Amino acid sequence: MSITGQVLRRNLPENVEVFDDSPSGSLELHVLAVDDSVVDRMVIERLLKISSCKVTTVESGTRALQYLGLDGEKGPVGFDGLKVNLIMTDYSMPGMTGYELLKKIKGSSVLREIPVVIMSSENVLARIDRCLEEGAEEFLLKPVKLSDVRRLKDFITRGEGKDSGERINHKRKREDDYASSSSPSSPSSSVLSASSSSSSASSSLSSSARLSKRAKLRNKD
Amino acid sequence: MDVMSQLQRQWLEHSAFLRKEGYLDDQFEQLQKLQDESSPDFVIEVVSIFFDDSEKLLSNMARALEQKVVDFKQVDAHVHQFKGSSASIGAMRVKNVCIEFRNYCEAQNLEECLRCTRKLQFEYSVLKNQLEYLFRLEQQIRAAGG
Numbered sequence: 197m198s199i200t201g202q203v204l205r206r207n208l209p210e211n212v213e214v215f216d217d218s219p220s221g222s223l224e225l226h227v228l229a230v231d232d233s234v235v236d237r238m239v240i241e242r243l244l245k246i247s248s249c250k251v252t253t254v255e256s257g258t259r260a261l262q263y264l265g266l267d268g269e270k271g272p273v274g275f276d277g278l279k280v281n282l283i284m285t286d287y288s289m290p291g292m293t294g295y296e297l298l299k300k301i302k303g304s305s306v307l308r309e310i311p312v313v314i315m316s317s318e319n320v321l322a323r324i325d326r327c328l329e330e331g332a333e334e335f336l337l338k339p340v341k342l343s344d345v346r347r348l349k350d351f352i353t354r355g356e357g358k359d360s361g362e363r364i365n366h367k368r369k370r371e372d373d374y375a376s377s378s379s380p381s382s383p384s385s386s387v388l389s390a391s392s393s394s395s396s397a398s399s400s401l402s403s404s405a406r407l408s409k410r411a412k413l414r415n416k417d
Numbered sequence: 418m419d420v421m422s423q424l425q426r427q428w429l430e431h432s433a434f435l436r437k438e439g440y441l442d443d444q445f446e447q448l449q450k451l452q453d454e455s456s457p458d459f460v461i462e463v464v465s466i467f468f469d470d471s472e473k474l475l476s477n478m479a480r481a482l483e484q485k486v487v488d489f490k491q492v493d494a495h496v497h498q499f500k501g502s503s504a505s506i507g508a509m510r511v512k513n514v515c516i517e518f519r520n521y522c523e524a525q526n527l528e529e530c531l532r533c534t535r536k537l538q539f540e541y542s543v544l545k546n547q548l549e550y551l552f553r554l555e556q557q558i559r560a561a562g563g
Binding site: 232235245 | 463
């Protein structure tokens with residue numbers, strides 16, 4: 197736990213608070229949820245709160261960057277006192293899409309360690325691949341369920357950030373997305389799929405490797 | 418049967434009816450799971466927001482389709498939003514009309530788009546009435562001590 201705390205504090209200004217140890221000993225995550233739909237913001241906020249997370253919701257990528265202190269004007273200034281442990285963003289938003297937001301976050305030396313999860317109502321393979329390649333931890337199909345949030349939370353609190361290359365590739369996929377069940381890889385019980393560091397992951401991931409990752413996830417469902 | 422049991426049975430029957438007829442799907446149940454003592458009115462609150470949002474979107478769609486030169490991408494954007502929010506609360510029939518609607522937007526078929534708007538308006542109104550009835554039952558149950 198302290199190792200994770202140190203890693204997360206690495207790039208942060210001094211006054212920022214990291215994990216909040218609740219009495220039960222479990223960590224309370226602070227999640228920044230980005231969605232232009234007011235209905236979806238309400239639902240995701242409730243999903244996260246009921247999962248014992250602190251939540252901040254914003255309606256756009258621009259607002260998200262402002263909140264994170266990376267709106268270009270001031271540079272990466274301090275947060276509002278509360279560190280963000282996870283960003284969940286809708287993909288289709290007017291103005292800056294979730295994908296563009298993801299790129300900006302991963303392109304920032306201060307923010308790139310924060311895991312980003314993309315949510316979308318549309319199950320478009322090319323879109324999923326693009327997001328994963330850009331460094332998204334996961335791609336969730338909307339509407340997001342409690343089980344998705346629980347799974348995410350488990351992954352994040354288990355120690356993401358220990359190794360910048362480790363990434364859970366845990367998309368929940370519909371059964372009929374797969375032509376056959378004869379996938380090359382066997383499902384492993386370990387949650388983290390250790391991959392090479394994020395900068396080379398995109399180029400080294402062949403389409404068959406991606407397919408096998410997706411198949412692995414389907415079996416876990 | 419006492420009042421409470423009667424009300425509860427009515428609530429259960431109406432919920433089952435809404436599910437069976439496809440007005441609502443699993444997602445509505447998911448929302449109900451998110452309601453608890455710390456947030457006892459969650460479902461009503463979200464659905465109220467959904468109603469406000471929907472009415473705005475329906476109005477925007479209608480206006481966009483009235484333009485001399487219809488911007489189908491704009492119409493589609495509104496429908497896409499409506500599809501998203503209806504999916505989020507489990508409004509299956511409404512969502513399905515949105516899916517159909519989007520195809521016509523892509524085809525830039527004005528007549529079909531107008532038909533879809535009417536269909537959407539209809540499905541939305543029916544759903545609204547159904548849910549308001551369900552919520553009234555809930556209020557009565559609570560008032561009776563449930």
